[in-house]
């Protein structure tokens with residue numbers, strides 16, 4: 001540990017920059033790229049930080065070992081976007097024992113909340129509910145068949161979106177024919193949708209994808225099967241990144257629920273307060289919105305990501 005405040009890990013002595021280790025999931029989606037950019041911008045030297053960044057290629061064990069490295073480096077604070085909810089107790093205890101505060105951004109963990117200082121993210125359950133309400137409004141009573149592209153297995157984003165969605169369509173006659181993970185990637189969405197089309201073909205009326213990127217991958221599969229996305233198969237997704245909003249504006253998607261990736265400023269403010277010994281809110285939820293095709297066409301050029 002360097003010259004940091006006693007018990008607060010070191011900052012390598014000398015510089016008054018706050019040293020931060022950021023353990024990002026990886027680079028699985030357009031959302032992730034926007035989130036990484038937002039975090040790097042907020043944790044800049046001019047804002048008083050020395051950032052060490054690690055992307056774990058969407059692998060939980062790699063992300064945990066990145067956090068362990070940050071502890072060994074004696075950083076002043078650690079920020080994590082936890083790939084999955086489980087497996088965090090041990091390394092979070094090690095950080096606590098080393099006197100290094102942890103801030104979670106984006107997804108959450110199942111570990112008890114005395115093992116991290118604060119979490120800033122989105123209401124994933126509400127995002128899933130909003131998507132389910134759109135399906136209910138547009139398809140209840142029509143005997144519609146629906147397939148789901150789930151996010152990364154065991155991630156709070158996938159778990160909570162499924163909970164909210166299932167709740168919203170409960171009691172409707174919408175039939176969920178299949179639900180498998182595409183791991184939040186375009187390639188994953190394409191491959192799983194190819195399987196669905198081979199199995200169910202034209203019987204599929206609706207696709208719910210837990211993120212735009214899997215929906216975008218599914219577009220390729222739907223077109224390759226000679227079907228028209230947005231018409232033969234209506235598509236609802238979550239994120240509202242540029243490519244998703246473009247697909248919505250041009251009629252290939254039908255509805256998108258936003259998931260705001262711009263969490264950097266809030267995460268940086270939390271780190272500063274925690275390192276200064278201030279008490280902070282345990283949870284901060286950032287607002288989302290949703291978009292129809294018409295709304296996407298209106299806002300497309302002014303979207304920040």
Ligand code: GZL
Pocket residue numbers: 028029030031032106107122157184210211212213238239259
């Ligand atoms: C949501 C975030 C999810 C996005 C995906 O906050 O965790 O992970 O919805 C990303 O695009 O891969």
